[in-house]
Structures are given as C-alpha cells and as structure tokens.
Amino acid sequence: MDCQRENLLSCNAGIYIHIPFCIQKCPYCDFYSISDLALKQGFVTALIKELKLRSNPALKVDTIYLGGGTPSLLTCEEIDIILEATAKNFSLMKNTQITMEVNPGTIISLEKSPCAIISSNRYLSNIHTLGVNRLSIGAQSFQDAKLHFLKRIHSADAARKIIADARDAGFNDIGIDLIYGVPEESEQSWLDDLDSALQYSPEHLSCYMLSYEPDTPMFDAYRKGLIIPLDEETISSMFRLTSTHLVSRGFCHYEISNFAATSRHQATVQHQSRHNKKYWQMVPYLGFGPSAHSYDGERVRSWNVKNVREYIAILDHEKLPVSEKEVLTHEQRLMEMLMVGLRTDKGIDIYDFEQKSGSKFEIRFEKALDEIGKRGWGEIDNKRFILTLEGRLFMDTITRWFVETMDA
Ligand code: SF4
Known part of the structure; x- marks a missing residue:
C-alpha cells in the first residue's frame, strides 16, 4: 500500500513519545530537554493522561518510537507503564517496531543513572522483554577525545560495552548513531569511528554531520571564534566517504544520514527505521510529550507545548497540551512532498506529484532540472526523480530551486 495516498484511518500510523x-x-x-529529573514522575503521569485523552482504539499503529531527550533515563517500570498505556489506547499491530533511544552514559555510568540498582545487561534484557525490539544507541564516537569535545557523558568503553550488552540481551535490530565533522577531525579518524561501529555488525547506522544550530552553546562558541569548524571541502569529502565506505560494506544509503544493513539480511527494508520513514513519506504520526509533533497524513500538523512544567499543569486539568496547529495549504503539501522526497533513495514520486498538482513535473521544474542535470546532481529513473550522492551534498540549493519554482 502506498501510504502517501491513504488517510489517517486506512494507513498504519506511528507513535512518537518524547522523553524530555x-x-x-x-x-x-x-532538541527540547531539561536536566531536572525531579519532574520525571510527574511527567510520566501526565504522559499517561495524554495517551488516554487522545485514545483511538481504531487507529492501527505499527511503530512506536521512544525518543528524546534520553528515554534510557526511564526505569523499566516506567517504560512498562508507558508501553502498556500505548497498547491500551491504540490498536498495535502484531509486528509493531518499538524503538528506544539509548544513551550509554545513563546505563553504564551507574552512579548517574536512575537505573543504578540494576546492571546494564539486566536493564537491556528487561526492556527487551517489555517489547522494545529495536535500539538506537547514541554512541556518537568510539574515541574519548571526540566524546569529550561533544561533552557526552559516556566514554568510548561505555559505548562499546552497551552495544555488546544489547546483543547479549537479545536485540537483533541495533542502530548506532555517530557524529562526524568535529573541528580538526581527519578523514582517517572518522573512518576509524565507522570501522569501530562496523565491528558490532549493526543493522542500522545514522551518521550525522555536526551542525551549528542557533541558540546552542556550540553555535555561540563558533560565533565568538572559539571553535573553528571544519572546512566545507573536508566535510563534503567525509560525506562521500561515509556513503562509499558503508555501501561497499553492504549497507543501503536510504536517507541522507541513514544506512540500513543489506547483505546479512536479504530484506534491507526490514532494518530501515520504519518510524522515521513515516516522516519522510508523509504518513500519519502522533507525537506525545512536550514539544512532540503530530501529523494527520493529510493537512493538519500540530505540536505540543515545549515546557515540561506547563505540559504537566495542562494535563493536570485534563486538557490537551497542544501549543499550535497548522493547516497546510495544497501548495505547502506539494512542497513538503518534494522536500521529503529529495532526502531519500526513493526520491520524488513524479506520478504522485502530477496527480496531486495537476501539472507536469518536467515542465514545471524544467529550469531547475536542467541545472541539476548539468551538474550531475540528480536524474529521473522510472518516474522518480532521485538525487545522486553528489546532489545530496547540495540538497539545500536544490530545495531552494524547487521552492522558487513553486512560488513563481
Ligand atoms: S544530544 Fe545530548 S542533550 Fe541532546 S537529547 Fe541527546 S543526550 Fe540530550
């Protein structure tokens, strides 16, 4: 079934739960998160209320994603309560992919963890028993100096141990998150990180380029000249290297930052993040928790308040913690369809675009397609417009060309 052409009730939805x-x-x-753990219990109570208030037992759900923030700050009991409330209020499909983001520092550095009373092996096997069947492990690097620069709370050893423990606990769907492009990082050093991750035969790898987001301490340091970012040429070269290295080792580069294992498991798709694909395919998803976004798969997008205290207070009054709602215009939907299409290896579905827009893709975007073609940044294949690896490096420019044409 092509979910892009189905509505909320006829297409399996995803549930995102933000642990702030x-x-x-x-x-x-x-990302929105706070370090006042004293609010955790109140948050869990409020979250259960939100799940009840938005209960829709007819809604078929096949992905749950516990993200954050740091979901691994939850105790096993809290995870149990949350998953149970989700199952009670929605119709979970038999093969639901339940992903949980795990920060090695919360489980391995026991003195800092609320789960300090149990070992990492025990914690991981407990959550596996509770139904979590996919982990997204925030290793970021296997080098202490890089982890120190990123001010992560875990060591390289902790990252290694948690992946090994996860395998021992029975997880056969493990994703490892890595960051590249930190100041002074060399291509060889990044390759070492990739190879360290590959030693664990992960089913999935997310490789994020370090970015300097406004309103973050890293951005301030960069503006003050305290940090000198890597030059664009080196970053671009690392991006290409990531793709060629992983593809040559049996991974499919299915989204700009995401890779799924292919060779060991014939069905690549099995190891892609089914949940994240819902965002890229404009499939319905419900977001719970502070700052979480929801989309009905058609025109309405909404997001929750971005404040834990406010979130708890609103739910205390049995009200929905929605901060804002936006109704997308037809043109906005088309634009989003193009933008998310550019991110993935499936590209833009030209047939779908033409059906929805009533215009010929190749005529409407003639100028942009001409520029892209000249540079070897993209091509049309089997009624899909797909960016080449080189084109993915210039996604912002390409997106701007498409937006300008849409606006014209
Ligand atoms: S990157 Fe750091 S601050 Fe952001 S959600 Fe993860 S652990 Fe928290």
Whole structure:
C-alpha cells in the first residue's frame, strides 16, 4: 500500500513519545530537554493522561518510537507503564517496531543513572522483554577525545560495552548513531569511528554531520571564534566517504544520514527505521510529550507545548497540551512532498506529484532540472526523480530551486 495516498484511518500510523530529560545538555543539541529529573514522575503521569485523552482504539499503529531527550533515563517500570498505556489506547499491530533511544552514559555510568540498582545487561534484557525490539544507541564516537569535545557523558568503553550488552540481551535490530565533522577531525579518524561501529555488525547506522544550530552553546562558541569548524571541502569529502565506505560494506544509503544493513539480511527494508520513514513519506504520526509533533497524513500538523512544567499543569486539568496547529495549504503539501522526497533513495514520486498538482513535473521544474542535470546532481529513473550522492551534498540549493519554482 502506498501510504502517501491513504488517510489517517486506512494507513498504519506511528507513535512518537518524547522523553524530555537529559543528565546534562550537549552543547550542539537543539532538541527540547531539561536536566531536572525531579519532574520525571510527574511527567510520566501526565504522559499517561495524554495517551488516554487522545485514545483511538481504531487507529492501527505499527511503530512506536521512544525518543528524546534520553528515554534510557526511564526505569523499566516506567517504560512498562508507558508501553502498556500505548497498547491500551491504540490498536498495535502484531509486528509493531518499538524503538528506544539509548544513551550509554545513563546505563553504564551507574552512579548517574536512575537505573543504578540494576546492571546494564539486566536493564537491556528487561526492556527487551517489555517489547522494545529495536535500539538506537547514541554512541556518537568510539574515541574519548571526540566524546569529550561533544561533552557526552559516556566514554568510548561505555559505548562499546552497551552495544555488546544489547546483543547479549537479545536485540537483533541495533542502530548506532555517530557524529562526524568535529573541528580538526581527519578523514582517517572518522573512518576509524565507522570501522569501530562496523565491528558490532549493526543493522542500522545514522551518521550525522555536526551542525551549528542557533541558540546552542556550540553555535555561540563558533560565533565568538572559539571553535573553528571544519572546512566545507573536508566535510563534503567525509560525506562521500561515509556513503562509499558503508555501501561497499553492504549497507543501503536510504536517507541522507541513514544506512540500513543489506547483505546479512536479504530484506534491507526490514532494518530501515520504519518510524522515521513515516516522516519522510508523509504518513500519519502522533507525537506525545512536550514539544512532540503530530501529523494527520493529510493537512493538519500540530505540536505540543515545549515546557515540561506547563505540559504537566495542562494535563493536570485534563486538557490537551497542544501549543499550535497548522493547516497546510495544497501548495505547502506539494512542497513538503518534494522536500521529503529529495532526502531519500526513493526520491520524488513524479506520478504522485502530477496527480496531486495537476501539472507536469518536467515542465514545471524544467529550469531547475536542467541545472541539476548539468551538474550531475540528480536524474529521473522510472518516474522518480532521485538525487545522486553528489546532489545530496547540495540538497539545500536544490530545495531552494524547487521552492522558487513553486512560488513563481
Ligand atoms: S543526550 Fe541527546 S537529547 Fe540530550 S542533550 Fe545530548 S544530544 Fe541532546
């Protein structure tokens, strides 16, 4: 079934649950989270209320994603309560992919963890038993100096141990998150990180280029000249290297930052993040927790308040913690369809675009396609417009060309 052409009730939805706590804020991160763990219990109670208030037992759900923030700051009991409430209020499919983001520092550095009473092996096997069947492990690097620069709370050894423990606990769907492009990082050093991750035969790898997001301490340091970012040429070269290195080792580069293992498991798709693909395919998803976004798969997008205290207070009054709602215009939907299409290896579905827009893709974007073609940045294949690896490096420019044509 092509979910892009189906509505909320006829297409399996995804559920995202935002756990808005971190032991300390990483200086490059602009996700919403706070370090006041005293609010955790109140948050879990409020979250259960939100799940009940938005209950829709007819809604078929096949992905749950516990993200954050740091979901691994939750105790096994809290995870149990949350998953149970989700199952009670929605119709979970038999093969639901339940992903949880795990920060090695919360499980391995026991003195900092609320799960200090149990070992990492025990914690991981407990959450596996509770139904979590996919882990997204925030290793970021296997080098202490780089982890130190990123101000992560874990060591390289902790990252290694948690992956090994996860395998022992029975997880056969493990994703490892890595960051590249930190100041002074060499291509060889990045390759070492990739190879360290590959030693664990992960089913999935997310490789994020370090970015300097406004309103983060890292951005301030950069503006003050305290940090000199890597030059664009080296960053571009690292991006190409990431793709060629991983593809040559049996991974499929299915989204700009994401790679799924292919060779060991014939079905690549099996190891792609089914949940994240819903965002890229404009499939319905419901977001719970502070700052979480929801989309009905058609025109309405909404997001929750970005403040834990406010979130708890609103739910205390049995009200929905929605901060804003936006109704997308037809043109906005088309634009989003183009933008998310550019991110993935499936590209833009030209047939779908033409059906929805009533205009011929190749005529409407003639000028942009001409420029892209001249540079070897993209091509049309089997009624899909797909960016080449080189084109993915210039996605912002390409997107701007498409937007300008849409606006004209
Ligand atoms: S642990 Fe993750 S969510 Fe928390 S601040 Fe660091 S990068 Fe952001």
